[in-house]
Amino acid sequence: MKKIILNVITIVLVFILIFGVEASPVFAAGQFLLMPIRVQHGPTICAIEPQANAKFPTVGKQLLDETEYAVIDWKTKLNEGLGRHPVWNITLVKVPLRQQNGFDYTKCDITIHYLPQPQENPNGFIATGVTIPNFETGKTNIEIYYLDIQPNWVKTEWIENGQGYYAYVDKPYYTGLVATSTQLDSTIRHEMGHSFGLGHYIVPYDRLHSIINGLEDMPSIMIDTVTVLGVKHYDITSLDLAQIKSIYGNGGFDNQAKQTSGYQRVYELSASRQSYQPGEKITLNLDTNTFGQNSFAEIIVIDSNNTMMENIGVSKTNSTIYLDGKYQNNEKYLAELINPITGDFDFTSFTVGTPSKIQDANQETDNTVIPTWIKDNAKQWASNSISDDEFAKGLQYFISNKIILQNQSDSSHSNHIPNWVKNNAGLWASGQISDQEFVAGLQYLTDNKMISVQQ
Structure with a gap:
C-alpha cells in the first residue's frame, strides 16, 4: 500500500487562549486575532523575582534584566518621534524575593511570574509563556517559562478510505536547560504585547515555513513563538505598534480614544451553580445562539492566584462544558470566555468547598x-x-x-x-x-x- 506524505506544521500555541488560524477559516491570514485585554492607564508592570534555583543560580537576575530591556523596547518604539513629550508610559517595578511578603500587589496592573515550566500544565501544553487576564479585576498575569524548548518532529501514520498517510508533527519538549536569550527576549516582549491587548498575528503556512527556515524576518513579534524556534531575529515591528495605536489611539495609554467596536462583555457564559463540593463535576453553560457554524472561542478557568487550571476550545456545538474533578481546593475560581474574532468576552465565578x-x-x-x-x-x-x-x-x-x-x-x-x-x-x-x-x-x-x- 502506497503511503502519501502530508506536509504538516503543527501550531503549538504559546498564548493558548487563542487558536491558530487553522481553527477558523473566517479569519484571514495577515491580520491580528482580537484580544479583549485593555490597560486603563499607563500600566505598572511588577516583575516578581523567581525562587532561587540551585541549578541556575543567575537565572533570576537574567530574567529581571531581560524584562527591563523589553519594557524599554516597547516604550522607546511606541514613543518614537514624540521627542520630549512621550505619551506611552509604562512603569516597571522589580520585586526582589526579600520584599515579596510585604509587597502591595494592588498597585500592579500586570504581574510577571517566572517559572521553569507550567505549574498545572493543562492538557499537557508546551509553552514559553502565557498571558492570563482576570476580567473580574481588570488585572493581567503573565507567566514566563525559562526552560529551553526544542522541536521534536514525530512521524504520525493513519489510514483513511483505504489509503495510508503519514506526516511529521512537531511535539516540542523542555530540555531541562535554561532557554537562550533569544527565546527569553522574544517571549517576554510577546507576552507583554498580549497584556496590552494584542492577539496573535496570523500568517499563511507557506510564509510561516519561510520564517521558520530563516528566509524571512518575522512581520510581528506576535507570531506564535514556539512555531518559529529556528528563528534567531525577533523585533517589535511597525505592525505591532500600529495595532496598539489602533486600539488606544495616538494619545497613549493615559489619553485613550473611545472604543468603537469589540471589547465588550456579552453575558454568554454561566456556571450551573455558584458552589460545589471538592472533586464534584462542575458544569459551565454557554449561550451559542450568536455563534455561526465557523465561530470559535476559548474558555479558560483560573484559580484565586490567577493560575490557569484549564483551557477549552468551544464552538456552536458545545454549549455545555463539564469540568473534571481536579477542583479540590477551598477557593473561588473564575471561568472566562474569549472570542478572538469579535474581541468580546464574558466571565463567571464559582466556589469549591467554602460556604x-x-x-x-x-x-x-x-x-x-x-x-x-x-x-x-x-x-x-x-x-x-x-x-x-x-x-x-x-x-x-x-x-x-x-x-x-x-x-x-x-x-x-x-x-x-x-x-x-x-x-x-x-x-x-x-x-x-x-x-x-x-x-x-x-x-x-x-x-x-x-x-x-x-x-
Missing part, C-alpha cells in the same frame, strides 16, 4: 416549604407562557423567606437572562433537579441584576 451565600440559602431552603403556585409559575415561565416580570413577582417569596438574598449594590445590570436559568426552572417544576439547584439559578439572576424584584 457561600448560596450554601447558606440552601440551608434555609431545606427547612422551607415552597408553595405549589411557585412551581406552576416556574413551569409557565420555562415555556414562555408568562413574562420575566410576572415570574419576578414570585421571587418576592424567596426574598421574604431569606431563601435568596437581594443584591443591593449599584453595579450595572444585564437584561439578558441565560437560557440555562429558564431551563432549570422547567426541570425543577417537573422534579428533575433539586430545590437547591433551582435556587442557585434565582440567586444568579438577582446577583447579576438580570431580573428586577420590588420589595
Whole structure:
C-alpha cells in the first residue's frame, strides 16, 4: 500500500487562549486575532523575582534584566518621534524575593511570574509563556517559562478510505536547560504585547515555513513563538505598534480614544451553580445562539492566584462544558470566555468547598416549604407562557423567606437572562433537579441584576 506524505506544521500555541488560524477559516491570514485585554492607564508592570534555583543560580537576575530591556523596547518604539513629550508610559517595578511578603500587589496592573515550566500544565501544553487576564479585576498575569524548548518532529501514520498517510508533527519538549536569550527576549516582549491587548498575528503556512527556515524576518513579534524556534531575529515591528495605536489611539495609554467596536462583555457564559463540593463535576453553560457554524472561542478557568487550571476550545456545538474533578481546593475560581474574532468576552465565578451565600440559602431552603403556585409559575415561565416580570413577582417569596438574598449594590445590570436559568426552572417544576439547584439559578439572576424584584 502506497503511503502519501502530508506536509504538516503543527501550531503549538504559546498564548493558548487563542487558536491558530487553522481553527477558523473566517479569519484571514495577515491580520491580528482580537484580544479583549485593555490597560486603563499607563500600566505598572511588577516583575516578581523567581525562587532561587540551585541549578541556575543567575537565572533570576537574567530574567529581571531581560524584562527591563523589553519594557524599554516597547516604550522607546511606541514613543518614537514624540521627542520630549512621550505619551506611552509604562512603569516597571522589580520585586526582589526579600520584599515579596510585604509587597502591595494592588498597585500592579500586570504581574510577571517566572517559572521553569507550567505549574498545572493543562492538557499537557508546551509553552514559553502565557498571558492570563482576570476580567473580574481588570488585572493581567503573565507567566514566563525559562526552560529551553526544542522541536521534536514525530512521524504520525493513519489510514483513511483505504489509503495510508503519514506526516511529521512537531511535539516540542523542555530540555531541562535554561532557554537562550533569544527565546527569553522574544517571549517576554510577546507576552507583554498580549497584556496590552494584542492577539496573535496570523500568517499563511507557506510564509510561516519561510520564517521558520530563516528566509524571512518575522512581520510581528506576535507570531506564535514556539512555531518559529529556528528563528534567531525577533523585533517589535511597525505592525505591532500600529495595532496598539489602533486600539488606544495616538494619545497613549493615559489619553485613550473611545472604543468603537469589540471589547465588550456579552453575558454568554454561566456556571450551573455558584458552589460545589471538592472533586464534584462542575458544569459551565454557554449561550451559542450568536455563534455561526465557523465561530470559535476559548474558555479558560483560573484559580484565586490567577493560575490557569484549564483551557477549552468551544464552538456552536458545545454549549455545555463539564469540568473534571481536579477542583479540590477551598477557593473561588473564575471561568472566562474569549472570542478572538469579535474581541468580546464574558466571565463567571464559582466556589469549591467554602460556604457561600448560596450554601447558606440552601440551608434555609431545606427547612422551607415552597408553595405549589411557585412551581406552576416556574413551569409557565420555562415555556414562555408568562413574562420575566410576572415570574419576578414570585421571587418576592424567596426574598421574604431569606431563601435568596437581594443584591443591593449599584453595579450595572444585564437584561439578558441565560437560557440555562429558564431551563432549570422547567426541570425543577417537573422534579428533575433539586430545590437547591433551582435556587442557585434565582440567586444568579438577582446577583447579576438580570431580573428586577420590588420589595
